[in-house]
Amino acid sequence: MTPAPRASTADSELVTSPLVIMAVRPDGFEGVWAVSRLSRGRLEWRTDDGEGEARMDAFGMTPQGDHVLRVRTEGFRPGATVQVRAVTDAVAAPGAQHVSAWKTVRLADGSAESARIAVWNDTHQRDDTIRALDAQTPAVDLLVWNGDLCNDWTTPGEFVSTVLSPAQRDISADRPLEVTIGNHDVRGDWAFQLQDYVAMRDGRPFSAVRIGPVACVFLHTGEDKPDAHPTFRGRVAFEPLRAEQAHWLREEIARPEIRDAPYRLVFCHIPLRWTDETPADYDRDGYDWFSRMSRDAWHDALVAWGAQLIVSGHTHEPALIPADATFPYAQVVAGGPDLDAASPEAATWIDVRADPEALRLEMRTLDGALVLAETLTPSESVRPFSGWRSPGATRSGRGGAPTPPRR
Incomplete structure (x- = not known):
């Protein structure tokens, strides 16, 4: 019409x-x-x-x-x-x-049989890398930009060219955009303005949505050092934000469409697990390669939910850490910002495809080489999902608006 x-x-x-x-x-x-x-x-x-x-x-x-x-x-x-x-x-x-x-x-539909999700991360305002990622990434149900879009927000004029029109591309064409916040995205005197340019479902930098058989939880891991670190100059308050997310997470995983999903993924910028978990020496320029503070806050809820896989960036070093008895969720970490596929910090993109039989994750460099792959089978605690109640017919005519669902 x-x-x-x-x-x-x-x-x-x-x-x-x-x-x-x-x-x-x-x-x-x-x-x-x-x-x-x-x-x-x-x-x-x-x-x-x-x-x-x-x-x-x-x-x-x-x-x-x-x-x-x-x-x-x-x-x-x-x-x-x-x-x-x-x-x-x-x-x-x-x-x-x-x-x-x-x-x-x-729009999202939790009753759909299949889903396809792409993931970028750690692009750090590298236009050459973004152009290559845009060319590689197909149409998907959701494009997750998994943190560190920028280096630091030191000037107020970079939000449009970094977030909305990176490398002069329309990256949300045929793939709705989901932004998770990385530690570099909260740095600089102007970082507080990022929220004006990034839409979140409920006005907070964490949310969840069901895409076909996949429940996606998006969490904000904050900075890679404690809030009191002198480099932050009192600008950050991520410790209470992690506590708020812990409370929200316990409620969110009880929602039927999230609780009963066959596949249960978490997207957050800083990993919750790493290959070397030696405590960082913050007094000697150390920083977190994984977010122990976030894991301590969220681990019990993630285990209770049956989270299967955490998808992160931050380290610029790809890794797959399998689930074990202590951590029954696996951890995938993607690459860095470099266009050159031979670089130690080569950019990667992740392709997630899910159907009733399996969820298959593949990570590739920009020359198409396979870096790692993981396959998940449906969670044993899956229950039938009948979908959301229809909001009803929309009104027709100019100036009309859809009839909102009753709550």
């Missing part, structure tokens, strides 16, 4: 990034895009059930900003295919408008 044409004045300089699709959910997603000056924005959408707009923020205002716009959609059917585009209007120049191209988004 094509919306009626409207008169507008195109402004090619008003919008400075693609429309980036983030934080996909069973009932919606968020669209994030950058602007060059004070603007208002909305999303127009169309599905087989109708068409409408998303144009309100949490406080009842039209979404607006002078650097970035974010709009949340909700109320769709799980697994629905949604076409969406962003409409941006300049506040100080009536009639100056930018309308993006249509993008297609498939």
Whole structure:
């Protein structure tokens, strides 16, 4: 169904990034895009059930900003295919408008038989590496950018080119984006602004979603040194954030779609296990190769849930640490930022494919060489999953919005 044409004045300089699709959910997603000056924005959408707009923020205002716009959609059917585009209007120049191209988004559906997930990590603002990753990575249900997008946020103008338009690419085309936060992503005087450019499902830097047979939990491992370390100058408070995630995790793993998933993956930037767990000497420039503080906070809940695999980056050194009696979850660690596949810190990408028989994970360098592989069988504690209750039919017509599910 094509919306009626409207008169507008195109402004090619008003919008400075693609429309980036983030934080996909069973009932919606968020669209994030950058602007060059004070603007208002909305999303127009169309599905087989109708068409409408998303144009309100949490406080009842039209979404607006002078650097970035974010709009949340909700109320769709799980697994629905949604076409969406962003409409941006300049506040100080009536009639100056930018309308993006249509993008297609498939929403999360926990009752789907299969899932495909790709993982990048530790790109560190390396445009050559990002271009190669973008060329290698196929269309997937979810692209997890697993931390250390940047080096440090020392200037305020790098968020758009790093997060929303890295290497001038539209990396969320045909693959909704999920960002987990790495230790370099929280460094620098301007790091506090990252949250303006990264959409999260519930407004916090941790969440969970079911993609077909795979329950995905995304956690924030914080920094690689204690909060009181002098290099942080009082800027961080990750110890209480880890405690908050521990409380949230105990509740989240009780949700039926997460509790009963055949496959149970955790994505976090700093590994929870490592090959050498000698304590770091922070007074002599030591840092954590694995996050003991995070593991101590979350281990019991992960074991109770039956977590099968932790997927991380951080070390720039690929590794597969099998599950054992003490840690019944395996740990996969991916590579670094280098384009050269022969480098000790060569970039890798991870391809996860799951179906009723198995979940298969493959890690490859950018020349296609297989680094490691892991196969999981369905958890023994799987229960039948009937899916989410349908939110009902959407309203049709311009200005309509999906009918949200009752809670």
